[in-house]
Amino acid sequence: MMTAARATTVEVRLPSRLGFEKVAMSTAAAVAKLMGFREERIDDLKTAIAEACINAIEHGNRLNEKLSVGVVLSAGEDALEIKVMDDGKGMKTLPSKPDIDRKMHGEEDARGMGMFLIQALVDEAEWVVGTNGKGSYVRLVIRLDKEEA
Amino acid sequence: MQTDTKSKIDQTTAPSGTPVTVLRFEGDISSASKDAVIGSYQTLSKTTVKTVLLDFTKVEYINSSGIALVIQLLMEAANSGQKVLAFGLSAHFNKVFTMVGITKYAGLFPDQAAALATV
Numbered sequence: 001m002m003t004a005a006r007a008t009t010v011e012v013r014l015p016s017r018l019g020f021e022k023v024a025m026s027t028a029a030a031v032a033k034l035m036g037f038r039e040e041r042i043d044d045l046k047t048a049i050a051e052a053c054i055n056a057i058e059h060g061n062r063l064n065e066k067l068s069v070g071v072v073l074s075a076g077e078d079a080l081e082i083k084v085m086d087d088g089k090g091m092k093t094l095p096s097k098p099d100i101d102r103k104m105h106g107e108e109d110a111r112g113m114g115m116f117l118i119q120a121l122v123d124e125a126e127w128v129v130g131t132n133g134k135g136s137y138v139r140l141v142i143r144l145d146k147e148e149a
Numbered sequence: 150m151q152t153d154t155k156s157k158i159d160q161t162t163a164p165s166g167t168p169v170t171v172l173r174f175e176g177d178i179s180s181a182s183k184d185a186v187i188g189s190y191q192t193l194s195k196t197t198v199k200t201v202l203l204d205f206t207k208v209e210y211i212n213s214s215g216i217a218l219v220i221q222l223l224m225e226a227a228n229s230g231q232k233v234l235a236f237g238l239s240a241h242f243n244k245v246f247t248m249v250g251i252t253k254y255a256g257l258f259p260d261q262a263a264a265l266a267t268v
Contacts, residue, residue, distance in 0.1 A: 018180060019152075022210065043241035050212055100250030103220050104227060110217040113249055117213060120248055 007074045007081075014053060014069040016061035016086075021053035024071045024084075031073050032080055037144060044121040045080070045142050051114035052084040052138045060086025060136060070137075079123070079143040090129035090136030091115075152177040152210075154185035158192070161202075161261075163268035169200045171261070175207040178215030186218040187225075195229040200268055202261065206237030216249060223254045234264045 012027050014020040025046040032042045053069055061067040070085040098116050102108035119125045124141035155175040163169050170193055178186065193201065203219070205211075211219075219235075226233045236258040238246060243257055251257075258264035 021212075040241070043239075047212075047241070047245060050210075054212060054214070098249060100220070100253055104224050104254060106224065110220040110224070111214060113213040113216060117245065117248070 007076045010073040010075070012071040012073075014057070014071065016057045016063055016065050016067050016069060018054065018057055018063070020069075021050045021057065024053045024069075025050050027071070028073055028080075028082060031075055032142070035075050035080060035144060037080075037142070041142060041145070045082075048118045048121045048125075048140055048142070049082055049084065051118050052082070052140065055114055055138070056084050056086035056088070060088030060090075062088070079141050082140040082142075083137050084140075085135065085137040087134055088136050089134070091127045092129060094127065154178055154182035156185040156189040158189060161265070163200070163265040165268055167200060167268050169202055169265060169268055170198045171202040171204055173204040173207070177210040177212075178205075178208055178218065179210070179212050180214035182215055182218055186215075187221055190222045190225065195231070198231060200232045200234070201226060202264055203233065203235040203255070204237050204261065205235060205242070206260075208237075208242075209239075211242055211245070216246070216251070219246075219251065219255075220249075223251070227254065232268075234258060234267065236260055236264045 010031055012024055014023055028049045029042050029046055032045055056069040067087045072083045074081040095112055095115055098113045099108055103110050122140045122142045126139045128137050130136040153176055157173045159171040161169050161171055172189055223233055233255045235255050246257060
């Protein structure tokens with residue numbers, strides 16, 4: 001868990017339109033840079049947050065532009081926590097790890113790698129189902145390495 | 150808001166003398182890139198084109214939907230007996246392509262010369 005003390009929060013609201021995940025990516029990258037993250041970890045963060053936003057836009061809000069995706073970045077002393085919120089019902093079960101052989105043989109959809117990438121690129125990833133079937137979010141944490149801090 | 154993907158087809162020859170077709174991409178590769186990625190690949194002859202290089206040098210952003218299009222291209226190429234190599238990915242996307250297993254079906258190289266040297 002990140003240190004709660006001295007957390008600085010930045011919030012962004014995105015329309016549910018593909019492409020706007022790049023606004024969250026650049027905002028997160030700017031915050032991470034200010035915190036002292038290495039470029040390599042910033043690239044990891046950008047891909048993870050892009051995939052989380054795309055899932056929220058496509059699956060959570062079903063591309064309904066009347067709904068927005070909320071992104072909250074909380075910068076602590078030793079970690080950056082990101083929450084990406086939508087109006088969907090959330091993920092009750094996580095998809096299995098993508099299998100390139102099955103994809104290449106047409107036995108598995110070529111898509112469906114977003115959640116795998118998120119989990120692989122950040123230190124913590126948690127999908128939280130909203131109460132009353134609404135207001136779900138994904139919570140990501142990426143930690144500053146000792147040599148970065 | 151999504152940046153258009155541009156694609157261009159070039160012909161070159163490997164040091165071994167083998168003719169090679171290069172698909173050069175520019176812009177973002179995302180769900181909106183189907184025509185640029187799959188469409189341009191499908192204009193290539195399945196009978197005469199045996200080796201395809203994918204040039205990502207001018208691509209800055211690839212998301213999972215874009216990676217899925219690359220996998221679809223690799224599938225079609227494998228079914229046609231074509232060899233596919235890729236070059237010009239950033240260190241980050243080199244890592245992402247490796248994570249999802251694309252390296253099993255397409256060699257990744259830092260630049261065109263390194264890729265052509267293996268043909």
